[in-house]
Amino acid sequence: MNTNQLQYFIAVAENKSFTRAAQQFYISQTAVTQQIKALEEQLGVELFTRTKHKVELTPSGTYFLSESKAILHRLHDAIEQARLISHGVLGLLRIGWINGFEQTALPDWIRKFHDEFPEISMQFHRDNAINLYDMLQKRELDLVFNIRFDADRYKNITYIHIQEFPVLAILPPNHPLADKERLTREDLRGEPFILVRQGDGEIGERQQAIRKYLTDCIDYDQIHYANDIETILLMISAGFGVTFLPIYTLSTVKEYHLKAVPIEGVSVTADIVAAWDKDNDNSSLAIFTNELQKIIYQA
Numbered sequence: 001m002n003t004n005q006l007q008y009f010i011a012v013a014e015n016k017s018f019t020r021a022a023q024q025f026y027i028s029q030t031a032v033t034q035q036i037k038a039l040e041e042q043l044g045v046e047l048f049t050r051t052k053h054k055v056e057l058t059p060s061g062t063y064f065l066s067e068s069k070a071i072l073h074r075l076h077d078a079i080e081q082a083r084l085i086s087h088g089v090l091g092l093l094r095i096g097w098i099n100g101f102e103q104t105a106l107p108d109w110i111r112k113f114h115d116e117f118p119e120i121s122m123q124f125h126r127d128n129a130i131n132l133y134d135m136l137q138k139r140e141l142d143l144v145f146n147i148r149f150d151a152d153r154y155k156n157i158t159y160i161h162i163q164e165f166p167v168l169a170i171l172p173p174n175h176p177l178a179d180k181e182r183l184t185r186e187d188l189r190g191e192p193f194i195l196v197r198q199g200d201g202e203i204g205e206r207q208q209a210i211r212k213y214l215t216d217c218i219d220y221d222q223i224h225y226a227n228d229i230e231t232i233l234l235m236i237s238a239g240f241g242v243t244f245l246p247i248y249t250l251s252t253v254k255e256y257h258l259k260a261v262p263i264e265g266v267s268v269t270a271d272i273v274a275a276w277d278k279d280n281d282n283s284s285l286a287i288f289t290n291e292l293q294k295i296i297y298q299a
Contacts, residue, residue, distance in 0.1 A: 003075065005039040006068045008032050009047060013065045016055050091284035096125040096132045097145040099196070099229045100249035101272065104163075106145060113291055120284045128196050128228075133157070136277055142285045148271040159275035160293060165246040167270055168260040170253055172236050178259040185263070192222035192241035194232045233258060246270035 011021035012032065022029040040047055047061035057065060097106060114122065125132075125141060132144040136157065145162065169188065171178045177187055224240055226232045232243050233256040245253065245260075246269075253260050274292055276285060 001039060001042050003072065005035050006072055008035045009039055010065065010068055010072075012036060012048065012055060013057055013061065018055065086283065091119075091282065092121045092123065093282070093284045093288055094123045094125070094140070094142045095144070095288075096127060096135060096141040098129055098132065098147055098272070099126055100246065100252065101145050102126065103251055104248045109292065109295055112295070113288060116291070117284075117287060120287070133275070136275060139277065139280065142280060142282050143274060143276040143288065145272060145274055148273045156277050156279050157275050158278040159273040160289070160296065162272040162274055162296060164269040164271050165248050166262065167244045167246055168250070169263055170233070170236055170243045170245050171259045171261060172239055172242075173257055173259055175242070175259065177261065180261060182264040183261050188242070190222075192224060194224045194226055194235050194241045194243045196226060196228065196232065246272075 008021060008025065011024050012018055015021050015024070018029050018032050018036075022032045025032070036047065043060075043064070045060040045064075046058050047064060049056045049058055095110070110122065110124075114120075125135070127135070129147045132141065132146045135141045136144050137155070148159070148161075169177075169183050177183060180187070222241070224235065226235055229245065229249060229252065232245075233253060235241065236243060236258055237256050244263075247260075250260055274289070276289065
């Protein structure tokens with residue numbers, strides 16, 4: 001049995017004529033008759049009662065007609081789904097982002113992509129920088145929005161630059177420095193700092209953060225660690241210390257009634273990239289990165 005036989009059978013049943021069915025497919029009536037006969041022999045039943053002037057379905061033929069249409073419909077759907085998957089229009093995309101980055105235009109980018117490609121399912125995960133890069137390498141995520149640091153050290157990771165965000169000093173409202181318009185590194189000398197707890201990952205995020213933001217002004221015995229930004233803000237509110245956070249976290253900082261103060265005398269920024277494994281053959285990923293680059297380069 002093949003799809004041609006089913007199509008010929010349906011055409012004969014709907015036209016009630018071998019001649020008109022043959023004309024529909026631009027083949028000879030003999031060819032149609034032979035295919036229907038072969039189909040009946042395979043099934044072991046008669047599908048039609050034939051007279052000189054009339055072709056009618058048998059009870060078996062009536063049942064087989066509805067099933068044949070369903071079979072061809074399912075086959076057509078399966079072919080279309082396979083094509084959609086191969087072009088990334090149907091699939092799964094797993095996206096991660098650095099804590100706090102959800103307060104940028106990220107939700108708008110995801111919403112726009114989902115509106116344009118609703119057949120691509122999406123899963124989301126928020127985490128710290130090292131965990132995100134680790135999950136990327138393990139193929140647990142397809143793409144991450146993350147602080148760049150030394151992402152180049154990871155094998156096969158490629159990325160596009162999203163934006164550099166200024167980093168602010170975050171202080172409790174009753175801190176002696178909280179009312180200053182700007183702070184210098186010297187102002188922060190000796191202050192206890194609270195950082196997001198990281199593992200000893202390959203990119204050395206902790207060491208780079210200290211070198212880039214704190215330089216030689218920090219007492220390394222006064223570094224406290226927390227698991228996430230919200231915990232850091234709670235600890236600052238409780239007077240455990242101060243921290244640096246990118247400006248995109250400012251709305252959360254204000255919820256905790258903390259002071260955010262710019263730092264002068266040094267270019268302090270958080271360089272955010274969209275990173276993925278260049279060997280990841282998820283076709284949905286290729287579509288997403290293409291759409292993302294359109295948004296970024298048009299901005």
